[in-house]
Amino acid sequence: MGEPIRQQRRGKGSSTWRANSRNGKGDVEIKNAETAGTVVDIQHDPARTAPVAIVEYEDGEERAILAPETVQEGDEVHIGPSAPIEPGNTLPIGEIPEGVPIHSIETQPGDGGKLVRASGTYAFVVTHEKGGTRIRLPSKSFKKLNTQCRATIGKVAAGGRKDKPFVKAGNKHHAMKARGKKYPHVSAVAMNAVDHPFGGSAKPGMPKTVSRHASPGSKVGSVSARKTGNKTE
Structure with a gap:
């Protein structure tokens, strides 16, 4: 009789299959307020592929955000629908012009940013439609989102990390x-x-x-697949 297959060993949850993230900077999310702040430091985060920028906001709170390219210490970043279209600023995607690179995109308004967060990645607004805004993801697939979902302008820093x-x-x-x-x-x-x-x-x-009801030893490949191909919505 053979040994447990890879999926069974991974599902056990032992230290072999567990990422070491104890030294991470914690949650890196967009602040849920209309405000401005100053970048006070750029730091390496062992738990992610991209560096983080430490921003001190007007209310005195310090919070980490994903560091966009060209943003450095001393720069000001703004959050709100009237913020300038500059790297590091965060706006609703309905206010962002077509073709502008964006990252840390919310899937629901106020969730802090869930999409396009790896180093060197970016998406961009394709078109503003009735009932939503369509964006193109790094995977070349398209996704339609609520116009009030926010995104940060610019590309995530540390592009070319895999070239070394x-x-x-x-x-x-x-x-x-x-x-x-x-x-x-x-x-x-x-x-x-x-x-x-x-x-x-x-x-x-x-x-x-x-x-879906196959035995654990044979449950490999496409489990209970309904269809194949990439989703466009």
Whole structure:
């Protein structure tokens, strides 16, 4: 009898599959108010791929936001519908012109920003439509959002992070360990048939869709898939 498959070992939740985020800066969200602040520091956050900017707002509160490109210490950032279209400022997407790069986008008004938060990424407004604003995500898919959902102007800093070569296996090991992933990662079709449902051969023509009620040892591939392809909404 084979060992538990990768999905079963991951689901156990042991330290092997758990990302080390104890040194993170905590929640990095857009302040839910119309205000302005000054960037007092740019810091590295071990729990994320992008640096964070520490902003001191008018009410004295200090809060971390994702650092956009070109923003530096001493710059002012504004939150509100009347804020200038400049990197670091946050506005409702209904007030942002088409083609302007944005990040840290809310999916519901006031949720603090959920989309496009990785280093070097950005989305942009495609068109303002009746009942919403359509944006294009880094995945090249489109999403329609409430015009009151807010977004921050500019690209997330630290673009090109993946261009630097790892050079040696130790650097790759530590990079994968920080993300809570097992390294090295063995392809399922390269395993023996006893170790994985995809093992033994490439199995051309074998469907990858399995039932939601399948046994844990065979629940791999597309579980209870309703359709395939990318969503456009």
